[in-house]
Amino acid sequence: MSTTAPSAPPATAATGGRLGLVQASALYIAAVLGTGILALPGLAADAAGPASIVAVLAVLGLSIPLAGTFAALAARYPDAGGVATFVRLALGDTAARMAGYWFLFGVQFGAPVVATLGAEYLVAALGADRSVVWMIALAFLAVPLAVNFFGLRVSGKLQLVLTGLLVVVVVGVVAVTAPVVEPANFEPFLPHGWVGVGIAISLFVWAFAGWEAVTHIAGEFRDPRRVIPLATGIAIVVVGLAYLALQIVTVGVLGSDNGFSQVPLIDLVAVTVPGIGPIVVAMIAAVVAVGVLNAYVPAFGNLAASLGRDGHLPRWFARGAEPGSVPRRALVLISAITLGYFGIALSQGLVLTPFILIHTSSMVAVYALGMVAAVRLLERFTVGWWMAVVSVVLVAGLLVLAGGNLLVPAILAVIALLVTLVKRRTSRA
Secondary structure, eight states, rough: OOOTTTTOOOSOOOOSSSHHHHHHHHHHHHHHHHHHHHHHHHHHHHHHGGGHHHHHHHHHHHHHHHHHHHHHHHHOOOTTTTHHHHHHHHHHHHHHHHHHHHIIIGGGGHHHHHHHHHHHHHHHHHTTGGGGHHHHHHHHHHHHHHEEEGGGGHHHHHHHHHHHHHHHHHHHHHHHHHHGGGGGOOOOOTHHHHHHHHHHHHHHHHOOOTGGGGGGGGGGGHHHHHHHHHEEEEEEEEHHHHHHHHHHHHHHHOOOSOOOOHHHHHHEEEEEEHTTTTHHHHHHHHHHHHHHHHHHHHHHHHHHHHHTTTTSSGGGTTTTOTOOOOOOHHHHHHHEEEEEEEEHHHHSSSSHHHHHHHHHHHHHHHHHHHHHHHHSSOTTTHHHHHHHHHHHHHHHHHHHHHHGHHHHHHHHHHHHHHHHHHHHHHHEE
């Protein structure tokens, strides 16, 4: 088993990228913190009661080796292809094509989900008519798609503002609700046993996903070997503390035996700030939706450009794959895919469950190949290599849980194989 990649481009001390530690941390936090804060604290409390706090700590611990592995890979091989590049170096072009298609065409099913969840929350917070949900969701999609045509210098500054607002608002919600926490609400601690804790853990897997997204823009960071590990560590701490604090106040203020509405944050702030509470929650919804999408759009764009560069997509999309460039042609493709998926969701009445399942199963498939590649690429017996080994085991469990939901990734894998066969036949001809 090879432990190095002879053809791997070495990461230099400074790749000419424009984003420093603060903006890199903001992108990581937005990609991972995500829409989970809108609903997961209530869902987890329903499933496990006060023991949902244990679920947060468990998933946070499990996410550390996964995040650390991606950080080690991105710091060593900063390239627009992200996971697809890691897989190409370790496992070859066909496997890289699979990973690229899974992320580009599979994970992107999550974009309408993020926009619609944010819009639903905003509409509920403001008491508006649900008929405007689709228009708000479309606006949430349009803003990051448009901003990223100006490059990461502009979208990175926007992300810094959005993430700052999000952290301030979360801290504010915790601060105003903590004084009314009732210790009695933490008893009994295990109302649904450890089975409930297991369900809560599976819910929070969604909350702590997203570490792979920023690997696609690693080439845009100044000094990736220093910035990426630091930004990853900062994001782990911020995201972990945010979910832990929200879970504690959700259980402590609202209890866990009466069930939660679809918008638990509204219930939470209504206890202490009923007047301005809905406005605060509406702000959270807007910041979360736009912030998450603004973190993923450049990742999708850079990936599409790299796939064009490497011959997995038409080479017309390759322009802009270089660090510091703007992949505008690829962003046109990303806009078409995102708006196309949103159109499908709209035609189905914005029923999001199928989109969530395709998104999560595609992400697990990407993780699986990425972690196998990490075991081959990273130097044996280093900290990064051991984290990769642990992650392989964890992701194998996630693949088992995904089960039949892996149909779309399987179809995309077959397409990748067919492309390989066509290219080989064309080359021979």
